[in-house]
Amino acid sequence: MLNKLYDWIDERVDITPLWRDLADHEVPEHVNPAHHFSAFVYCFGGLTFFVVVIQVLSGMFLAMYYVPDIERAWDSIYHLQYNVAYGKIVRGMHHWGASVAIVMMFLHTLRVFFQGAYKKPRELNWIVGVMIFLTMLALGLTGYLLPWDMKALFATNVTLNIIESVPLIGEPLRTLLAGDSVITGAQTLTRFFAIHVFFLPALLFLLIGIHFFLIRRQGISGPL
Amino acid sequence: MKENRHEEMQNKELVEKEDKQKITRRQFLSYTIMGVSGFMAAATLMPMLRFAVDPVLKTSAAGDMIATGIKESDITSEPQRVTFAFKQEDGWYTSEVSQTAWVYRDDNGEIVALSPVCKHLGCNVDWNTNPNEPNRFFCPCHDGLYEKDGTNVPGTPPRGPLDRYDYEIKDGILYLSMRPKPVGGV
Numbered sequence: 001m002l003n004k005l006y007d008w009i010d011e012r013v014d015i016t017p018l019w020r021d022l023a024d025h026e027v028p029e030h031v032n033p034a035h036h037f038s039a040f041v042y043c044f045g046g047l048t049f050f051v052v053v054i055q056v057l058s059g060m061f062l063a064m065y066y067v068p069d070i071e072r073a074w075d076s077i078y079h080l081q082y083n084v085a086y087g088k089i090v091r092g093m094h095h096w097g098a099s100v101a102i103v104m105m106f107l108h109t110l111r112v113f114f115q116g117a118y119k120k121p122r123e124l125n126w127i128v129g130v131m132i133f134l135t136m137l138a139l140g141l142t143g144y145l146l147p148w149d150m151k152a153l154f155a156t157n158v159t160l161n162i163i164e165s166v167p168l169i170g171e172p173l174r175t176l177l178a179g180d181s182v183i184t185g186a187q188t189l190t191r192f193f194a195i196h197v198f199f200l201p202a203l204l205f206l207l208i209g210i211h212f213f214l215i216r217r218q219g220i221s222g223p224l
Numbered sequence: 225m226k227e228n229r230h231e232e233m234q235n236k237e238l239v240e241k242e243d244k245q246k247i248t249r250r251q252f253l254s255y256t257i258m259g260v261s262g263f264m265a266a267a268t269l270m271p272m273l274r275f276a277v278d279p280v281l282k283t284s285a286a287g288d289m290i291a292t293g294i295k296e297s298d299i300t301s302e303p304q305r306v307t308f309a310f311k312q313e314d315g316w317y318t319s320e321v322s323q324t325a326w327v328y329r330d331d332n333g334e335i336v337a338l339s340p341v342c343k344h345l346g347c348n349v350d351w352n353t354n355p356n357e358p359n360r361f362f363c364p365c366h367d368g369l370y371e372k373d374g375t376n377v378p379g380t381p382p383r384g385p386l387d388r389y390d391y392e393i394k395d396g397i398l399y400l401s402m403r404p405k406p407v408g409g410v
Contacts, residue, residue, distance in 0.1 A: 054268055057268065057269070057272060058272060061272040061275055061276055064275075064276055065315070065316075067316070072316060072317070075316040075317075076315070076316045078316065079315050079316035080275075083315075084275055084278045085274050085275060085278045085281070086271040086272075086274045086275040086278075087275060089271040089275075090271055090272055090275045093268075093271070093272075
């Protein structure tokens with residue numbers, strides 16, 4: 001059934017070459033845990049991506065119930081967690097997945113660093129990777145405020161104070177991010193929400209796209 | 225003889241084995257990978273989908289009857305406007321909602337509680353406000369008309385009779401359902 005459908009499309013649009021480019025490539029022996037068990041360290045990048053996919057999916061579903069308003073945010077999360085079926089699970093996936101993504105990404109970074117895989121000709125991909133790292137940290141930071149509980153509020157106060165201490169542009173930068181020069185409130189929440197749900201994911205997809213393109217272009221670094 | 229039979233059995237087993245080995249190593253691995261990734265995808269997506277369809281599967285709590293503050297003895301054969309309010313829970317948002325009904329006693333002494341929402345485009349109908357159409361419900365938006373029992377007058381925009389509230393008399397007080405129900409019929 002599926003084969004026939006695939007053939008039907010392939011006959012008309014010729015997608016096999018595209019598919020080959022994307023997915024059908026050999027895994028070198030030194031990267032294959034079946035040959036050398038220690039090669040499991042090469043899994044961390046893929047695991048990071050897997051967790052990111054889970055974050056995107058669970059986030060999309062959470063947005064069905066969440067309201068980015070200071071009077072309703074906490075109530076809406078309470079509702080989705082305790083009154084909606086599987087609410088605890090879906091929110092739990094997003095909550096714990098956020099930490100797991102950072103951990104996996106960190107392990108991936110350590111592997112690349114200690115294997116020297118960032119060296120010529122892969123410096124560009126290292127730079128893109130660092131940008132992904134920062135984007136993911138920013139996603140974690142902006143997402144932290146959204147439940148609008150005490151922990152979120154005070155953590156964000158600290159963040160904004162740190163940002164305010166940036167030389168010269170600190171104060172306008174704080175206002176830009178918080179929506180107000182002194183209050184951490186309604187406008188801060190909507191801004192963080194927009195950044196968390198629209199701006200940063202768009203940036204992340206772009207960067208991950210470049211990251212993967214460069215890997216396919218340059219191949220995985222050779223054995224140590 | 226015995227040995228021959230033994231050999232025969234062995235041959236048979238070999239033949240069967242060859243038949244069974246139609247799955248190649250590559251196929252086996254790809255089926256395994258498909259199975260495992262299918263399981264992982266299902267485990268990831270199942271809670272999310274159940275989470276999303278929850279409103280569809282929840283039974284609505286529309287069965288409650290609300291006290292209106294109108295005494296049974298005050299209900300006459302002349303339709304009167306009755307408003308009643310209740311707390312509505314909408315997810316994380318709780319609010320006071322008010323409903324309106326046209327209440328009267330019909331010729332058999334039965335209580336009738338009609339929804340004022342016009343079945344054409346949802347304006348509110350009024351009793352006896354059109355001087356040309358006495359003792360009918362009139363909708364000012366597109367001149368919709370209903371008889372006293374809620375039946376729509378043919379030739380006017382509404383395509384069905386007015387909805388009705390369920391009612392109940394408790395301790396001499398009129399109770400109405402939260403939402404009106406459509407009346408079956410043509």
